[in-house]
Every structure is written in C-alpha cells, then in structure tokens.
Amino acid sequence: GQQVMQIPQYQHVQEGEDFTTYCNSSTTLSNIQWYKQRPGGHPVFLIQLVKSGEVKKQKRLTFQFGEAKKNSSLHITATQTTDVGTYFCAGQNTGNQFYFGTGTSLTVIP
C-alpha cells in the first residue's frame, strides 16, 4: 500500500537555528500538502505543491517538491518559538486520498 514516511520524528533546535523535515512517498504523488499542528490543536493547512520541482516560500518557510514527485521538504530559516509544533506532510494521489506522514515534532529552545 501507499506509504508516506517523514524524518526526523523529533527535532530540538536552539532559537535562531534552521530546521528541515523530509517527506518520502513510496509512489508518485499528484500533489503534496503540508500541515502544522500546534500542541493540543488540529492540523492546519500550510501549502500545496503540485508541479515537479516546485519551490514555494512563505516568509521563513521554504517548501520543495521533488522532480520525481515522490519527496518533499520543509525548511524553516532562523526558527522562532512560535514555530513549535508538529509538521505533517500529506501526499495526495489521483484518487483524492490523503496519506499523511508520521510528522516531525519541532521543539524550539529559547
């Protein structure tokens, strides 16, 4: 079956350091989405990538979709304490099914 793996599972960084989480799918995806879940909250949509090799930026966040549309990354520059939370990728296939990664829990140490 389709699987979406995400690494690392946990990441602790000092405030101001950069952070990257990686997402890998066992099959080619039609698009990939990223969600952020704050502690005690629910996943909130961040961005969607559709095109092969696509790169999108949101302030300090940079999202990338691989050329083969099987992997993606989220990079945060100069982390802040407000970045704390779990970041999930979700691969969507042609059947409109979402397969979520296991998530990366980010802790930012002030």
Next chain:
Amino acid sequence: EAGVTQSPTHLIKTRGQQATLRCSPISGHTSVYWYQQALGLGLQFLLWYDEGEERNRGNFPPRFSGRQFPNYSSELNVNALELEDSALYLCASSLYIFPNQAFFGQGTRLTVV
C-alpha cells in the same frame, strides 16, 4: 463560513462499550475523512466517505465503521472499545474536485477506561 465541526469534544467510555463520533463538513464539501491520532503517533487514516459511499478504509478492524448522511455529515462508530482506542479522532473535509486541501475539525478526544 463555519469550518469542520466535530462532536463531542471529549468522550469517556468504558472498555467494551460503543462510541459514536460526529462530524459536519464545510458547506459544499462532499468528502469526509476520519483519522486516528494516538498519543505520540501520526495521523492514521481510518475512513473516507464521498457522496454517501465509503471510498476507502485504512488498516483498522471492522469494529471501526461509519457512514455519511445525505447532508454529507458523517458518523464514526467504534464498537467493543478497547483501551488502545483512546486517541484523538480527527475529521477532515474536502471538495471532491481534485486536487484540493483538507480542512480539519478540532477533533474528539476519546478516552477508554
């Protein structure tokens, strides 16, 4: 516009009982997804409904079931509750038009004692 709403917010049941969780999607959304998020784990796909039909289900036993009503709201039923069913159950909705993002509800925290 109202988002995805789930009820109840919290639910406490004893082992062996049945639990019913409810979800109302965003108006106009026809697809409803159910996920289980156990403590420390990611989102585990449970069920997907669209236009009243079950389109796909995850790797969960048959005691996890559900349905989607004509107004696109949905119920998740968990029979013969076990302690390990304790988790946050999240519902999400989306337009069936592909591709599209999923909007999540706040979840139902189910505790089995």
